[in-house]
Amino acid sequence: MRLSGAPLIVECERGEGTGGDRKTRLAEVDLSGSAEAGVARYNGLAADEVVETACAALEEIRRRDRPIVAAELAGQWQPQLASMRPGTGGHDCDSILRAHLKFRDPYPTSRLVWSGDWRNYDRKDWWVTLSGIGFPTAEGALQWCRNEGFGHDDCYDRLVSNDVGPEGTTRYQ
DSSP states (O other): OOOSSSEEEEEEEEEEOGGGOEEEEEEEEETTSOTTOSOOEEOOOOHHHHHHHHHHHHHHHHHHHHHHIIIIITTSEEEEEEEEOTTSTTOOHHHHHHHHHHHHTTOTTOEEEEGGGOTTOSSSSOEEEEOSOOBSSHHHHHHHHHHTTOOTTTOEEEEOOSSSOSTTOEEOO
């Protein structure tokens, strides 16, 4: 994995081999565009290395996205597309990374935040994917969710801020 420079190399893709044999693959992800930007190649990592690599990739995406969220999106209502915590619902870093990248492809403005970085989150150990599109009101963000075809449980609004606590910073459709 290369954590500096423009493209990010992450291990987040596995190919099915014959007879249950699985190959671990590297994928190059250009965070400025499509999550499908890279070409995978065999690298032979073990399953425990996959999780470590995916965790490092999540941290790197968080590091890159945090200044953007702080400068351009904090204090605005945003559609929250996903929130996942390792160890909950069968999620690990690999599945969380895959889910985030799946959103980042059709919504290239998407941003990844760690809930512990923001005062408005009451739970401090969740990976959260935001649309990256800010709205001055909760209703504007909710309308975006509806316009994009998201259901009640799939998209809701979050005011990301370090100026306010968690109360009143989440709205549902």
